[in-house]
Amino acid sequence: MIRAENITKRYADHTALNDVSLHIPKGSLYGLLGPNGAGKTTFLRILNQIIDPDAGQVLLDGRPLQRNDIARIGYLPEERGLYKKMAVGDQSLYLARLKGLSEAEAKKRLVYWFEKLGMETWWDKKIEELSKGMAQKVQFVTTVLHQPEVLIFDEPFSGFDPLAAQQIRAEMLELHRNGTTLLFSTHRMENVEEMCTHIGLINKSRLVLEGSVADVVRSHRTHRYTVAYQTPDGSPLPLEATAPFHVVSDDALPSSDWRTGRSLCVQLTANEGLNHVLSALLPHTDVLEAQESVPSMNDIFIQTVQNAAS
């Protein structure tokens, strides 16, 4: 859907983006990750034609981005606000008309969204009369109102109050299910895995990692597994000597756990699997649970950055 090719953007005193190329597939929920100051906002501004890149280009459906493509894109910037003294309805209409909607059509859609999010009574209220969470809902509605094919959110979860953030998240997932392409940036890696289909990691103005979440995780597999098993008194099985695999650790379950047993961490080779562990354990003990230890996005990010540095 969107393809960025060799985007470079320099400011007077630093380079914000250095030869960044990435691909946001149609219908994906794309997470653009990276620490503060990595260049995420600059990239999103370039996609929205707020600023132009010094080099490189952005392709939308295979052809260079044009001015009237703004009607196909919805953008909620990190620095987001509304006119404090303007009524909610008036300013929602205004923003919708700027995106190219007719007044009648905008009104119709606003009524739909206001009903959906329980905002029916807000129409004549001024923004300064609303709470922060309420204002954030209005911002969300005005961003999605013109039914853009691509939605771009800059740090959508920071600054939102938790309840509103939860609701926004649910709406984002629904939009994604309905086929909208979503792109959002965040510097917090938690929960990104469950939500995104694709991710891109930006660090110090360079793209360091990109792909579908499945591919990224697969390529960062460590073949490490954790297995919880039961022992009557909590003492370990004598695995070290006999087991056909490398034991990384074998600790008592944490005291908070209601079961008595041990948590075993093992390292396998690429062509071994969980069965390999289970078949060795099952004759001697009851297995309580077993799973592959998948590195979190945060781990992957730190590892990638460290690898790049060394």
Next chain:
Amino acid sequence: MNPIWIVAQREFLTRVKKRSFLIMTLLGPLFFGLLMVAPALLASLPEGPKKLLVVDHSYLLVGEKGMEDVVYEFLKPTPEALANGKEILESNAEFDGLLYLPPSENNDPDYILKNAKLFSLEDLPISLMAGVEDQLEQKAYEQKLRLEGVDPEVVKRAETNARLTSVLMGDAGEEENSPAEFKMILGLAAGYLIYIFVFLYATQIMRGVIEEKTSRIVEVIISSVKPMQLMLGKITGIAGVGLLQFIIWVGLTAALYAGLSATVLADAFNPEVIAQMQAQPDSGGMAAEVLSALQSINYPLILSAFLFYFLGGYLLYGALFAAVGSAVDAEADTQQFMLPLTLPLILALLVSMRVMDSPDSSLAFWFSMVPFTSPVVMMTRIPFGVPYWELGLSMVLLVLGFLGTTWLASRIYRIGILSYGKKASFKDLWKWIRSDQ
């Protein structure tokens, strides 16, 4: 619909719908009128006449009872009169002062006036002092005439008044009465109004830009419209507000004028009466002159020039004010950038004071050509008559001027609105102007 137009619509409607706009628009002319009349009204507030004790050893004020706002009460000019008078003044609140005119051996008026004193417990109004001084001067003058053996009555009869009617001979040979004082007032008022209008509405642009920046809505908007379009829309919308307000003011004034001339001034504006008054050399000469001047002015030219120079000046400065607004985070930070913008405007006002005296000087010419000062200075000149080529050149330069400042401002604006936190310097602005993005 063109996004500039949508932005302009919002800027216009949100301002026009405000109650303050309605109040300002309806009460504005009244307010300005009051502002002009108030000092006169205050000055004419009736106040009880002041009472002065007079110790007149030289009999200069003999027979005088005082003036409009002063009542004299004479004490017998005995040697102790001054001391007695001071005592009375201190003990008796009825009297406001003690006027002392010393004795003079040979009745020399100069000596008397040089040594005359006015005692009081509190400061007396300057107008009262001046009134008493005038009267003393008049009395001394008459005294001197008498000493020279001349009857003051004779002198009074010999006094005459000269009043020149200045007549401008136009190219076509027509002659035009040209009461310079009135043109001066009109020109200065027009120039001053332009100054106020430009300031008022350009500041509104700046406030609007700062509002959008501090409320953080600006990035939302420029993901839909170009920064340049947002800026132009804002400038256009607020210009609409200014024009609407101006038109209502002109309309109200015209209605007020029509209403007044139909009733109170009906006589005054009757040409026959004016002619009559002009025929009488003394009584109504001045008033009649003003009235005929009022009618001899080319109002359509002045009004349309006013509109043009207001719009031109507003656009020129408005764009720059928008740039200033974009470069700061709060209105308090605007001062360093405002100075270079307000200086030319204030300079224009100062120059227009000089221009009133000599509307065709080279000072007047140059300042009415430079776009930064021409709106104010040219408006001051127009009532005196300006050659059409000068007017045309000045207008063209003004148009070029605002195209230039708009271009410059948009370069600052597009970067300024996205710059938060850091306080921009002139160096930063220069960098923004030159940078590609």
